[in-house]
Amino acid sequence: MMENLINYIELRPEILVFKTNINTKERVYRAGLVLSNMLFISDWSFDLEDIDNVLRIVVNDMDSEQSVRQQLNDHGFFCEELTS
DSSP: OHHHHHHHHHHOOEEEEEEEOOOSHHHHHHHHHHHHTOTTEEEEEEETTSTTOEEEEEESOTTOHHHHHHHHHHTTOOEEEOOO
């Protein structure tokens, strides 16, 4: 029983929210190429109407925030996690 609970906790997806400078469809496309190559991301979306150009991603790895930020920064995008 405990093993099943541990497996459930480890596999539970988490949603991360980032402020970005990705504000056009072309930038979404270019950033999407980066995000699609990150295996721990199961889904992602941008809100271009939000003042912060919000990126929401669903991840299966709790330690992925830094990887996402670093990859997007390395490709010329600004990206920082929004916290509540």
